[in-house]
Amino acid sequence: MQSPRRNAEGRPLGTCDPSSSGSPAHGGGSRFEFQSLLSSRMPGADPTSARLRASESPVHRRGSFPLAGAGSSQALPPQLPEEDRIDLNPSFLGIALRSLLAIDLWLSKKLGVCAGESSSWGSMRPLMKLLEISGHGIPWLLGTLYCLSRSDSWAGREVLMNLLFALLLDLLLVSLIKGLVRRRRPAHNQMDMFFTISVDKYSFPSGHTTRAALVSRFILNHLVLAIPLRVLVVLWAFILGLSRVMLGRHNVTDVAFGFFLGYMQYSIVDYCWLSPRTAPVLFVLWNQP
Numbered sequence: 351m352q353s354p355r356r357n358a359e360g361r362p363l364g365t366c367d368p369s370s371s372g373s374p375a376h377g378g379g380s381r382f383e384f385q386s387l388l389s390s391r392m393p394g395a396d397p398t399s400a401r402l403r404a405s406e407s408p409v410h411r412r413g414s415f416p417l418a419g420a421g422s423s424q425a426l427p428p429q430l431p432e433e434d435r436i437d438l439n440p441s442f443l444g445i446a447l448r449s450l451l452a453i454d455l456w457l458s459k460k461l462g463v464c465a466g467e468s469s470s471w472g473s474m475r476p477l478m479k480l481l482e483i484s485g486h487g488i489p490w491l492l493g494t495l496y497c498l499s500r501s502d503s504w505a506g507r508e509v510l511m512n513l514l515f516a517l518l519l520d521l522l523l524v525s526l527i528k529g530l531v532r533r534r535r536p537a538h539n540q541m542d543m544f545f546t547i548s549v550d551k552y553s554f555p556s557g558h559t560t561r562a563a564l565v566s567r568f569i570l571n572h573l574v575l576a577i578p579l580r581v582l583v584v585l586w587a588f589i590l591g592l593s594r595v596m597l598g599r600h601n602v603t604d605v606a607f608g609f610f611l612g613y614m615q616y617s618i619v620d621y622c623w624l625s626p627r628t629a630p631v632l633f634v635l636w637n638q639p
C-alpha cells in the first residue's frame with residue numbers, strides 16, 4: 351500500500367487540522383484544500399462541485415492562502431508544497447497544450463512503423479536510415495567545403511560560402527534549442543544514429559528536418575533547376591521529415607517545428623547574405639594561396 355502524501359507539516363493529505371477550520375478569511379484555508387483535494391482525488395468525486403467550491407473561494411482562485419483577517423491572532427496555516435496543489439482552474443491554453451501533447455505522442459507512436467526491425471514496416475528501416483544520412487550534417491558540411499575548394503567562379507563561391515554559413519547557423523540554433531528544451535526522444539527510438547553530438551540525445555526540434563527545409567529552400571532559390579528536379583527537392587525534404595517520425599527518432603511536433611525553423615533560418619541567411627561587398631574579409635581570405 352502507498353503511504354499517504356503529506357503536506358508541509360508532514361500531516362497526511364486528506365486529514366485536517368481542526369484548529370484551522372472555519373472561514374478562509376480567518377486562516378481556515380486548510381478546509382478548502384481538504385475539500386478540493388478530497389473531491390478531486392477520491393474515486394467517484396464530483397469535479398464540477400469541486401470547481402464550484404473552489405471558484406467561491408478566493409483561496410483557490412489565487413492558489414494561495416488569504417491574509418489573516420485584520421486583528422486576528424491566529425497563525426497563518428502553512429502553504430502546501432507545489433506538488434500537492436491542484437490547479438482547479440487550468441487555462442484554456444494549458445488544456446490545449448496538454449491535448450496537443452497527448453495527440454502528438456499518440457500519433458508519433460502510431461507512425462513509428464520503422465522504429466525497430468520487428469516493427470510493422472521494419473523491412474523499410476535500411477531505406478529510412480539511408481534517407482537519414484542524406485540529411486545528416488557531416489555530409490552536407492564536408493560536401494560544401496569540398497565544392498568551395500573546387501569552385502573557380504566568384505558567383506559559385508559566394509553561394510557556397512552562404513550555404514556553409516547556413517549549415518553552421520542551423521547547427522548552432524538547433525543545438526541551442528535542444529539544450530534549452532531538453533525533450534527526450536520517443537521511448538520507442540533505438541539510439542543507433544550515425545555521428546551525433548551530445549545534444550542529439552534530445553529530440554526538439556529535429557535537426558535533420560531543419561536542415562532539409564533550409565537546404566531545399568536554399569537550393570530552390572539559388573540553383574536553376576528544371577521543374578521535376580525542383581519537385582524532387584521538395585519531396586526529399588518532406589519524406590526526410592516524415593522518416594524521422596517513422597524511424598521513431600522524433601515526435602510529430604519536433605518535425606513540424608523543424609520545418610518551420612529551417613524555413614525561417616533561410617530567411618535569416620537571405621537577410622544576412624554574405625558577399626564580397628558585405629563581407630570582403632571572408633572572400634579575400636578564401637582566395638589566399
Ligand SMILES: CC(C)=CCC/C(C)=C/CC/C(C)=C/COP(=O)(O)O
Pocket residue numbers: 486487488491521543544545546547550552553555556557558559594599
Ligand atoms: C562542425 C560540427 C560540430 C559538426 C557536427 C555535425 C553533426 C554531428 C551534426 C549532427 C547531426 C545529427 C545527428 C543531428 C540529429 O538530427 P535529429 O533529426 O535526430 O535531431
